[in-house]
Amino acid sequence: MATVKLDSLKKSFGKTEVIHGVDIDIKDGEFIVIVGPSGCGKSTLLRMVAGLETVTSGTVQIDGAVVNDREPMDRDIAMVFQNYALYPHMSVFDNMAYGLKIAGTPKAEIAERVDTAAKLLQLESYLKRRPRELSGGQRQRVAMGRAIVRKPSVFLFDEPLSNLDAKLRVQMRLEIKQLQRRLGVTSLYVTHDQVEAMTLADRMIVMNAGVADQIGAPLEVYANPATEFVAGFIGSPPTNFVNADLAGIGNPDAVKLGVRPEHLNVMPSGSGRLAAKVMYTEALGAETLTHLELADGTMVTARQSATEAGAAEGTEVGLDWQDGDEMLFDRNGKRC
Template identity: 75%
Template sequence: MATLTLNQIRKTFGKTEVIHGVDIDVKDGEFIVIVGPSGCGKSTLLRMVAGLETVTSGEILIDGRRVNEEEPMDRDIAMVFQNYALYPHMTVFDNMAYGLKIAKTPKSEIEDRVATAAKMLQLDPYLARKPRELSGGQRQRVAMGRAIVRKPSLFLFDEPLSNLDAKLRVQMRLEIKDLQKQLGITSLYVTHDQVEAMTLADRMIVMNGGVADQIGAPLEVYENPATEFVAGFIGSPATNFLPASLFSPRDARIKTIGIRPEHATLTAAGSGRLAAKILFTEALGAETLLHLRLETGESFTIRQDGTAPVPAEGTACGIDWPDSRELDFDEAGKRL
């Protein structure tokens, strides 16, 4: 186990700066998720920690030791990739044991480590199989097992669940979280999926165009987004954004107002803060999403309990929300 510190990490490709000075102190045993859309720099950041990309400026410290110039093999890390990266001609046992064999680990210790990891990952019956004989979820477990047997001080996960179907992704992320708790290994996990980030992270780094827009615990980030980008990216359905000019008079600093769908309520026509019409509804069982069109033309979504009455499409209505739930942003997208 180890601590990880990033001090003003920057990365430039040619004249283009893609990582703009990221700082974070990761505690021993902490699970950090780096989340953001494609092209935001999250995988580049992870690859710099791994030693697969050079750092343009700044410092990476593992347990207080600067590792900028160290090769990946010398950083005491293990990485789990999106594509599993298994050797197709090797059995599950040999795939998991390969790194230990290269390190000339005694045979008896290799067998013990692989057996322990296989039991933990429920791979015991499959040790003699080849990767082609396994499901996607089982292959991902093998890739994780290969990392576990090395007993690294730092786990790095690069979108490991992207190739799995939705149901299996849910199962695997629960297994990853449980496994990380059991092992207590400091982990850095990259994903574009904000649900994955919310469910896995002790803390999350929300990346936006190479900048860490916000770092914090999932519920803290959800309840108190630091920027308009974070408020729009974290949460599903997405936050409703409206120009402050719809509400007069307003504080001149406020340019955009955000209201999460679950914080808004439907009211009778002629009441509430905004007038709207029901466009269509999505009945999802436990909840219903109401999609509305404001009289000013903007769209708006309300999430309500699935047992609540659902108005017919085309019904005129109003929209309201508590003042305490309003998110106000300035012209630069910063939270006020």
């Protein structure tokens, strides 16, 4: 069990700086999810914690010790890779045992630890198989087993679920969460999927172009995004952005107004704050998404409960929202 602390961590490849200084204090046992679009530097950040990338400046501390110059094995971490990175010629047992064998762990203890991990992950009957004889979900479990048997103080996950199909992903997501709760190991988890981030994280780091735009509990980030990017990235469908002038916002700094789809009310034409035209609707069963076009051509989406009567496509309607649901952003995309 350990804390992890990143202190103005920066990374450059040649002259290009890809991470512009990230700070975070991770508490013991905390589940941190790093989320962001591809190319935002989230994997690089994780790999710097793992020791697979060198740190350009700043420090990585694990349990209070600066580990910048330590080899991955000396950092007391375990990592789960996106493509599992199982050794193809070794059995499941050997895959999980390899790290322990290298560390010189006694054979009996290796067998015991691997068996415990296999039981935990329901892999007992597959221990003799090769990775290619396993399904995607089982391979994923083996990769996690390999991490567990080493009893590390920090788990690092690099998009571990992105190679699985949608249904399995939901199931494995729950398993990872349960496992982490049970073992209580500090975890860093990288994903581009904001649903994974919302459901798994104790706190999440939203990365944008090498900068941690916001760090906070998922619901807090959702309710109170610090930047226009976070507002647009977290939540599906994304936040609607309306030109502040069109919406008649008094604040002179505000350039854009953000309103979440579920906070938009579709009203009869002539009422509400904005006039809009219904372009098309998507009835998803429990809810209906209405896509509307504003006077200046901006598209917005309103999310309504399926029990509400939806407006017909092509009709003119009004849009309304509560003052408390307004999120105002200045020209730099920051909240104001």
